[in-house]
Amino acid sequence: MKRILILLFLVISPVDSFAQLSADTLARIDKIFDRYLPQNPGCQLSISRNGSVIFSKAWGMADLEHTIPLTTESITEAGSVSKQFTAAAVLLLEQQGKLSLDDDIRKYIPEIPDYGTPITLRRMMHHASGFRDWGSVAGIAGWPRTTKTYSNDDALDIIIHQKALNHKPGDEFLYSNSNYNLFAILVERVSGLSLADYTKNYLFEPAGMTHTQWRDDFRRIVPNRAIAYEKTATGYETDMPNEYVYGNGGLLTTTEDLLKWNEYYWNGHFGSPSLLPKQLTIEVFNNGTTYPYAAGLYVTKNKGQDYVYHTGSTAGYRALLIRYPQEKLSIAWLSNTSQFDATSNNVVKEIENLFVADRSDKNAASKSESATSTMAKNSNSVKPNSLQDYIGTYYSEEAQATFSLKESGGKLILNQAPGVNLDLVATGQDTFKAAASSRGLGGAVITFQRDKKSVKGFNVTIPRARNVSFKKQ
Structure with a gap:
């Protein structure tokens, strides 16, 4: 009898999670996602409000070769959504007294060249370090990421060969994965645990993220993993991140686990005292200006409300994790296809329009034109020297x-x-x-x-x- 009750709960609970939503809203969601055909790669979407999951569903296939449908428990890769977890590990190590964000990275990774000025962990966390992106440098050499099985040691080797920075530390925001690969190395050197083990002990397990791990070994068997795909002229081909490098990306998870993380740290449970204020702190540059990037999170405004998010893209995987604090609303989306990258309408934006009230001041619209719209464009070649x-x-x-x-x-x-x-x-x-x-x-x-x-x-x-x-x- 007890087993029957458990089975009934498993069958009924997904339906109950939609109880707050009208039949019209559910129909509109399905309409938005009808581009993910049952026989093609798909996606997961989970939504929570006030700490409760109000919607969670998957569309499409997880594995085309074996005809396995995508479910809400399929493990998908989160791309750069992963960065907030790496940043959280560094923030927690600071709270544990093992480092300071104002430390020079060379204190922990002395192999990095001395560029004549300290490069602090704080600058790195906010992409203001000036480090060149190691994957971009590898691409210049003709071996972009996914063409080799790079590791964090390989990333470090490329980084330490750089004789200059992109810019002086603290001068500007310039996104670079190098910062977060170095953080993965730093976490291991400071804590004695790999980033994968440290985050499992101090982030994933406390937050109840039972389906989450890192792709620190791409050869490891991961049950229920969704394969990533790229659309071709004749169908699909696999597009997997066959690399060991992680920290910048590489989080294997589900949308429901990402919602658990959002509720965990937004409710002040991460850190003692809560590290939420530090996670949301914006960097001030050398000239006194700012850029809306905090600890692995973009912190900005949308629809007249506070808006905290990060996107992700690795090989064929796509990801987005959003929080509207005033609405106490979280939206998590993961996909195993890059097929709709060029599509003008974004599925998550359409979902936001369904669930988020627009509180923006309609009379305060900017009248300034985009710099690119007024800039003269000259694509004509010019005659060079001999x-x-x-x-x-x-x-x-x-x-x-x-x-x-x-x-x-x-x-x-x-x-x-x-x-x-x-x-x-x-x-x-x-x-x-x-x-x-x-x-x-x-x-x-x-x-x-x-x-x-x-x-x-x-x-x-x-x-x-x-x-x-x-x-x-």
């Missing part, structure tokens, strides 16, 4: 890569790797740009350096790694 000036072989100690440049058909061609040749388009004197589709060098700006008149090298700049140096051999 292309013969640039021909040669170049080596970068920072990217640990060798490029060769040649002229062909009146164009400057960069050989990035065997069989990978990129057309460079001149945009100014001694300045070129790589095509957007280039492997790891998409849209890169290449600026040649001269000694008197002869070319001595060039710098490569992409969004998260500026002025990576190559010397002419």
